Amino acid sequence: MEENIDSKEHGVTPQLFKQWRSPRFGNSNPQKIESTVWEWLVHSKLCGYLSTQKMDGPSPLDEGPTWSFDRFGQTKTQLPDGRIVYVGGEHEDHYDPDFHIYNDVIVEHPNGELDFYCYPKTDFPPTDFHTATLIGSKIVIIGSLGYPQERVQASTQLYLLDLDNFKITTIASCGESPGWIHGHEATLDTSQTSITVTKGLVEIESGSPMRENIDDWKLGIESWTWQRLTDRQWPRWELTRKDKARNHVYDIRRALWSHEVNWKEDHQEDMARLEKSMGFSVDFNLVKTLYQFDFPHESLVEDEEEYNVYWIYVDGVRVRFVEKMHCLTVTVEGSLSNQTLTSMKEQLISNLNELERSEWTINEY
Incomplete structure (x- = not known):
């Protein structure tokens, strides 16, 4: 993507910026959104602070976080047709007024065009430091760090993104899962029938430090069943x-x-x-x-x-x-x-x- 694109090249005025400066949830699953402001922010790669400075406000202290494509924990999936699919991610750290965890999907076409898909929070919560595994015309989204109050320690967050219509659905899994995991690795096996999850951090108890995941786990794709592959009794x-x-x-x-x-x-x-x-x-x-x-x-x-x-x-x-x-x-x-x-x-x-x-x-x- 290009960098340092001037706002005038995208027709972004301070007034238009104020209308589109804030992150938002979708009203449907998905809701496709067109925004020249977001296009400019993707191409320019500006953080919330710098875009606010260029557009002369408003302050995130008054109006909340500023929409940004400058994110951590966002996945990037290259499709066979040349498109790139970006999922979620977070901007800045929790103490920053521009901190926000996203639940959107952004598609970059080979010609540079962008599609923005937003989702109701109930259908797809804010997700970061997950993995995205491409299987045919779908992407399996595993894990998340998320906001502390939204974590469920006993389960592993699982969603399926359908690339035909960009709808996201919850995957109901069974078996023994890694728990609330993020920052891990996910590897699709050669037969494309299972995904192996390794490394990462797991939240065991709210408010306690995350623990390293030292075991390997397999998710069967047909039945969505988790299986523990190792039980390392390491001190x-x-x-x-x-x-x-x-x-x-x-x-x-x-x-x-x-x-x-x-x-x-x-x-x-x-x-x-x-x-x-x-x-x-x-x-x-x-x-x-x-x-x-x-x-x-x-x-x-x-x-x-x-x-x-x-x-x-x-x-x-x-x-x-x-x-x-x-x-x-x-x-x-x-x-x-x-x-x-x-x-x-x-x-x-x-x-x-x-x-x-x-x-x-x-x-x-």
Whole structure:
């Protein structure tokens, strides 16, 4: 798609922008909508903030989120005839006034023309970080993060998009499903009779951190039956500060990085922010020893594809560490002795306590 398209080229005036600036649900399944404003926003790829600035308002603080095609967690499916089908996605983070999760379908034709389909919320809820699997003339939409109040922990969201008429219907599935999953991968088998779901995050309990999906699941397409393919009894832990405050591991790593690349001004700013937030002068070098243990193990590796993911190998078993804002999760991808596991937990707690000068706790699940 083109970028930085001027609004005048699409005939978008401030008055027209105000009429079409807001996301909307459809009145039918589907409701095809024509909007030169949305066309301009798709081609320009402007975020809500920049389009509002160009059109001189109104503010999302007064009028709600601004429609945008600049989204995370949106799926993009290439059809054999050259069309591209985009489904849902979210714009900005939850604290931003332009934050919105979409439930629309946008079709881009090879000549650049666009079709917009909107749906009643009851027929297709706001959906993001799902997967879209093309099977013939239909797309199977699996999973979603969604708004917290709309999540159903015991089930996996499933919808079917019919490309002949763009109607979306709920898939009533049975069997043991992954649960409320998002950010996963979905793979259609060669016979096109089932979809395998791997990876991703699952909400177990409202208000609690998401857990990694460590198992594999199969969805039979003819019967829409879920089947658990694995039941990995891997040791998993979640480490958090006892005071429930956010941790500073990422910020400390940032300070280490700015020091190593010799960005002096950035490093000084990083250290000043850390000292203000933590109340003491941080030894940023301690983060380099966070995953060093006194038993034999291979050197730490940083994942090049996944953000804030590190791992080591102990006796041939990969141990994976995921650093998050409010917790550190550990997954032992195999079997290790109880002595090794106990020692690892004790040393991790000790290292984190020393790094942040705050007491940490561990929860096993």
